[in-house]
Amino acid sequence: MYVNVALPVPLMQTFTYAVPSSLAQQAQPGTRALVPFRHRERIGLIMEQTETPPNITGRVKTLSELCDKSPLCDDIMLELLQWISRYYMAPIGEVCRAALPSAFFRRAALARKSRIGLAHMTDVETLDSVPIVFTAAQQQAIDHSQRLLGECLFHTTLLHGVTGSGKTEVYLATMEAAIKQGRQALFMLPEIGLTPQLLARVTAHFPDRVALYHSGLTEAQRVEQWLRLHTGAADICCGTRSAIFAPLHNLGCIIVDEEHDGAYKQEESPRYHARDVAVVRAKLSGALALLGSATPSLETYHNVERKKYHYLSLPDRPTGGPLPEVMLVDMRKEPTSNDASGLFSRPLLQALDANLQAGEQTILFLNRRGFSQLLLCRDCGAIFRCPDCDIALTLHRRVAELRCHYCEFSIPRPTTCRECGATHLKAMGSGTERIEDALLEHFPQVSIARFDRDTTTARGARQQLLRDMHSGKTEILIGTQMITKGHDFPGVTLVGIMQADLSLYLPDFRASERTFQLLTQVAGRAGRRNKPGRVIVQTFTPEHYSLLAAQSHNYMTFVAKEETHRRELGYPPYGKLINVRCTSNSESKAASFAQGLRDALSRVTVGGTLDVSIVGPAPAPRAKLAGRHRWQLLLKMKNAADMRKVSEAIATHTTNQTESGVQVAVDVDPLHLL
DNA sequence: AGCACGCCGACT
């Protein structure tokens, strides 16, 4: 007998080993095995048993020993790992490594092998549920989930509810229903650190049954939580992206909160999207998938329209008060010299003034940190660029440095142009630092704080900023999109969006969608209960549908417009994308490899013609990163079936054609094309 | 990914 073993190496294949008869019983799929591999022994995961020896010239090696008494992964998990490997074109061993605590693949982990025994299920206990009065919409959503759970059939539901509409109650009731059935629940969040209140509610609702699983855990903690779930000591898992692999063996429901959030997509191999994997896992498990958002992704909403997903909406805000009033300020009609920088419109300045008078807090949002976007020589027009990434360096005036926002490169702030030696350097384009300076000019007495990567990375700095905000000490908080994530600032009644056009016109087909989501999420932060909130959006294109839809809090009008554009251009959800990026020290090698792949794809036919339209090869939007040149091919397919064929064609080409010095990264369903 | 094998510069 033989077994196919996935080893943690970046190769698409498994390796076949002979199994000694003494280990035949124990060598089950999902069990780890110690195998001889390239002059040393390594730990891999048995994917399947087979009677057929591998088709290789050399001698088949024999596995040395098994690391577990019983499998770590059940059949559903193994099938899920295979699906991820195929769909995302990721090496199976890398998928396995992402799915299990990495300690499980280190030799030291062998010591604890005896600890991993058979999973035993906890008895179904009666949960003492606190009686809560649900709104009609909440009750309807809960009834819906409970009915589907009762049928034990796979189903996906979109729960569309604005901030404060009470999605959490529906989540809790759904998980409770799964637990009462003797099944388990998986609760996914984009970022764990930003939602302590939500986590506290879940752990309080299900005392001692919740395991937290996220990237912030130490290796020992991760193993501990993994074991609690595997053995059934905990039957609810709350976690981020990687929690999609939680060892729950009788899964009843998977909840994906803020399903539109980009944090669910892993940006290195395996480049999976945890929301999409959640739906596949639910399908394999016969479980319920519940996707929640105030601003659902177009992909998810499209599945509602195609009747693949159920749609439930929570239109009211039982706890949140009325939705804020959103004002769009046309910056074309503003005088250019309101202040030194021309950053603030009259309406925003008036509203700021009034809010300060009333003793209430304000958030100003600008999606660019630092002082200025670039430093330009007034005499010769040269700008300072990163030598490794070839993009404009951002001026950070507080620390007197020019910094590259793509890599770690920085230089002390120069005083002369390096091209012509002139001393007249102009800082162009505003970042959060400049907003802070301009504000201090206008309101010298006011307590202003900045919340971006520069001010939050120092130890404890982030917490201090949040404390000052909650205590009311900070009157105006300036921030990048960091502030839009998760935080609740009950005292904030005014939100100003500076330069809304920045995110709107990024060279990315999702720019409109992101802007709409961003504005809606930010607007959701303004005002609570009895205090109505106000949002002021400064833009040069107030007629843009993203802004208008966000202004009127109308998701449906946004979707209708955006779908039209996507359909015309064959972008998701009306088509599938694969981005192939070729990276090399040599630009010509990267470019020629990309061209070779393009030629191969246009020649190849897999069971009929290959229906793919190819954009490129072209330099990637970040044409040079950390000293390496990047060229890319964007492949557009009409549907998933065509995409599978294209995937196969890419796989055969890249394995046959081993161009030296070129790294190929395939991104299936890319979230951005950078 | 590792890790070995394989041909060209500065050290005892």
Added chain:
DNA sequence: GTCGGCGTGCTC
């Protein structure tokens, strides 16, 4: 004369 630089090639 060697030690070692990291290019390239393979892993059941």
